[in-house]
Amino acid sequence: MGIAEWRGQLERGEVSARELTDQHLARIEAVDGTVHSFLEVTAERARADADRIDAARAAGESLPSLAGIPLAIKDNLCTKGIRTTCSSRMLEQFVPPYESTVTERLWQAGGVLIGKTNLDEFAMGSSTETSAFGPSRNPWNPERVPGGSSGGSAAAVAAGECIASLGSDTGGSIRQPAAFCGVVGLKPTYGRVSRWGLVAFASSLDQVGPFSTSVADAAELLQVIAGEDRRDGTCLKAPVPDYTAALQAPVKGLRVGLVKECFEADGLDPQVKASVLAAAAQLEALGCELVEVSCPRFNDGIATYYVIAPSEASANLARYDGVKYGYRSGQAGSLAEMTARSRAEGFGDEVQRRILIGTYALSAGYVDAYYKKAQQVRTLIRRDFDAAFTGVDVLLTPTSPTTAFRFGAHTDDPLAMYLADLLTIPANMAGLPAISLPCGFDSAGLPIGLQLITGVLEEPRLLQVAHHYEQAALVMDSRPEAALVA
Known part of the structure; x- marks a missing residue:
């Protein structure tokens, strides 16, 4: 069931917030030993939050939209008093003294924090294999990756361990794991959602967004977390529309562009191509007009990204020097040696690789040839x-x-790992909103993801088209047997 259905049951007294929380905590207990979605399960806090909501409801108080809904949060979003590790030894003991804007808004809306989810270290990866605390696994087949970097958040929703979750998307880190795990993943327009309290990877690309089992739930979560934040200078001041109301607008007559370069991309699985084209045909049956379009530099996005993102990571991660906070090596005789050892011991291989790439791209004599050129291609x-x-x-x-x-x-x-984000990166390069939703399965019973992209701040149109496809296709009602998802 989705958020609206659970909200109805809560309001009618058919289930209490405490019972709903306990159901999901029991699910985590049953399956997370296999899936490893969570780095920390906040059971005590979740039950206390749920009890407060039940007491408020019993007293006749008017409750906000997410009251009693169990949510999971990617562990690169700061949560006051709860460890935020970024799946890195560097921040293994870091407990933020403040709350991120997006999580603060979720708690104000009545959401219940059920735990912090696993990710690729500092959100650098496409499989959750770079986590310093072990990988998460795909609920459809535990021998497969859940995607990354937000693999834990996607797997938690797919495995029924929470009703919805938050992740972050720098080059596809919400949409790609959503596709791999058969759930909905939304990356909003850059600046639509505050990044204050999100541990930075690449500041001109990072964006926070939701995972859910339906487009309607994604719209509900976006409604809560979107909007101006004076603490984030990159956050847009544009008013927030009613995303849920937008879902019902008709799609007949809309023009849907099939990006030629994507369907001709090297390495595109024929089963993926066939399933996505079938989804396009479904939209055509709903009254949309299909048009082939060309974005000639679409497939150049990945090379551009792997100059810009590591360059920004090199600058952002310079703060972890073993002095101010984070991991500090005890095996050093001087300040310089301590800093070098702290970074070598605290960061994993992939993070170090990207820091080195970025530092090189920004170095004297190379910044014009690499970083400046990459920005021009962007x-x-x-x-x-x-x-x-x-x-x-x-x-x-x-x-x-x-x-x-x-x-x-x-x-x-x-x-080869970087190519997993070939089709998601361009939307980040342009700051556009994009969504992944399930559109079928391959012969191994693994989910296939469909991506839709719209113009800046056109999330209502994005959600509208996605919702109509979802309602017409009903893919997830006929899904095959899976190891953990039933």
Whole structure:
């Protein structure tokens, strides 16, 4: 059931917030030994929050939209008094003295924090295999990865351990794991949601968004977390529309652009291509017009990203020096040696690799050849999108070239791992909203994801089209048997 259905049961007294919380805590107890979605389960706090909501309801108080709904939070969002590790030894003991804006808004809306979820270290990865505390597993097949970097948040929703969750998306870290785990994942417009309290990876790309089992639930969560925040200078001041109301607007007559370069991309699984094209045909049956469009630099996004994102990571992660906070090596005779050892011991291989790439790209003699050129290509990617949206209302692509791969398949080949984000990165480059939703299964019973992209601040249109497809397709009602998801 979705948030609206649970809210109805809570309001009618058919279930209490405490009972709903205990149901999900029991589910975590039953399956998380296999899935490892959570780094920390906040059972005591969750039950206390649920009891307060039940008491308020019993007293006849008017309650907010998420009252009693169990939620999980990616462990790179600061939660006051609760460890926020970024799945890194560097921050293993870090307890924030403040709450991130998005989580603060969730608690004000009555949400119940059920735990903090696993991720690739500092959100750098596409499989959750770089977590310093062990990988999460795909609920559909525990031998497969859940995607990344927000793999724990996606797996928690797919495995029924929470009703919804939050993740962050820098180059596809919400949408790709959503596709791998068969759930809905939404990356809003850059600046639509505050980044205050999100541990920074690449500041011009990072964005917070929800995971859920339906588009309607994604709209409900976005309604709560979106909006201006004076603590975040990159947060937009634009008014927040009614996302839930937008779901019901008709889609007949909308023009849907199939991005030619995505369907011709190297490494695109034929089963993924066929399933996504079938989804496009479903939208056509609903009255949409399908149009082939070209974004010539779409597939250049990945090379551009792996200059810009590591460069920003190099600058952002310079603060972890073993002095102010975080891990500090005790095996050093000087300040310089202590800093070097702290960073070498505190950061994992992938984080160190990206810091080195970024530092090199920003170094004297190379910044013009690499970083400046990458920013110029980023502008061209944005212009391609602008041109495409002059003729269509929404763009349609696969979310990922493949379904979930096996553990270890790409650990010795970073470039192959990076290609998992080939189709999601361009939306981050242009700051556009994008959503992944399930559109079928491959022959191994693994979920396939459909990606939709719209223009800046056009989340209502994005959610509208996604919702109508979801309601028409009803893919998840006929899903095959899975190891943990039933």
